[in-house]
Amino acid sequence: MSDARQRRWVALGTSGVLMLWAGGLLLSHGACNSARKPMDSPASSSKRALRSDPPPTKNGLAPVTRRQLHVTEGQVVNLQEEDEQDGTRFAIEGPRQRAVVPETTGDEAELRFTWLGATSEVIPLASGRQREQVGLKLRARDGCNLIYAMWRIAPSAGIVVQFKSNPDDHESSACGNAGYTTVRPRFMEPLDRLSPGESHVLRARIDANVLTVYADGLRVWEGLLPPDALRLEGPVGMRTDNARVRFELLVPQAAGPTSHL
Template sequence: MIKTLLLFIPLIIQGTVVSGEPIDTPRSDLRVSLGTISQTKSGYLTVVGPKERAVRTLGLHSKALLQFRYRGPSEKTAPLDSGAVIQQIGLKMRAMNTCNLLYIMWRIKPTEEIYIAIKRNPGKLTYEDCHANGYIVLDRIPLKPLGITAATQKTHRLGASVTETAGRYAGEVTIDGRRIWSRNIDAKLISGINGPVGIRSDNGSFIFKLFVIETESSSK
């Protein structure tokens, strides 16, 4: 678990990134499948549209960190397939494709919570194949009882990890270095789903950085 991120520059020795150090994701390392993601001169990424989806183009990482600041609602809104209008930003983990992945979403409005769900649709590849089918909600964590909110437009860090050991899967979620969720994940739900880390946002304006954490099992 990452307790602090005072430095965002990964430690490099003779061209090798040291295990455990956060690696920043520039815009050039993202493949955007929906919406627009821009990069500021200082290297921060921004989204202002109603829907943005992207994944990293390189590497398979089991740990990721999203540092973000909520700047308010987007000018245009787009409801989810359920019809709900939700302002949210979060991590796509093990993003095999749009039909098979794990979401760790920070929902800001209408109810502030961390929404953790697997989307599993074996054999499906595109949104046209699966739409909003296959969601399995693992947990919803209300943030008000924890005294945490992004609505004040302060910077927060949402961390997530999914690790596999001998066929057993474990997930963890942190906010600002504080662990708020830790649980084993049924292998039947997540086995066979693997891919890069990514980003998703809906109906909000955000400025952010996406980091991945190198581990010994990371695939480059």
């Protein structure tokens, strides 16, 4: 056999040995893996991640659950099939509804609502005026001492901000419609009349002594709160008068004390 042919056979033999050695390594690695717990598939890992994620937030705010919402007047109906206390979408059919979210800071809230028209029963306000409106409560110490940012629907459309101050009274039955002061805006945009079935977003935020109100993401009202309003302390909440609505109430994620000064 020539030297060239001998070298070729040696090279082929060496290659075969290397291939057998690599195959053995692969087989042993597979056997080792089979003894371990199988790894999660991408799909199962994704499902677990979804289950452990916190509830979705919107603009830094999180929707309030039924167990967090303290209804002080009227009735709120849960619209979800899940646990009644964990639902975040609600309906109001009655003419007067009031609620607060205890243990929240009182400086910011958002109401995502669909207005379905006037309630079947219409009740005038304590002042005797008849209005359809939905709105937010800020720094709501109680029913006699708080700030309102209201989206008035009828008889005229627009944003109205008022604070109610009755230091010696704490129940609406005691103060009635006393102590209201309308805050004059330094900036205000007119609003179109709502149509039944439309969905809208009302958001209010206090920064220092400035209250800003947004409608559907646009700044529509801004004004300076007077000292009496700034001294109020309490949580956020919401209110409706003679309005059928479907809604979500959103508050800042981090709950905290309701004092501000």
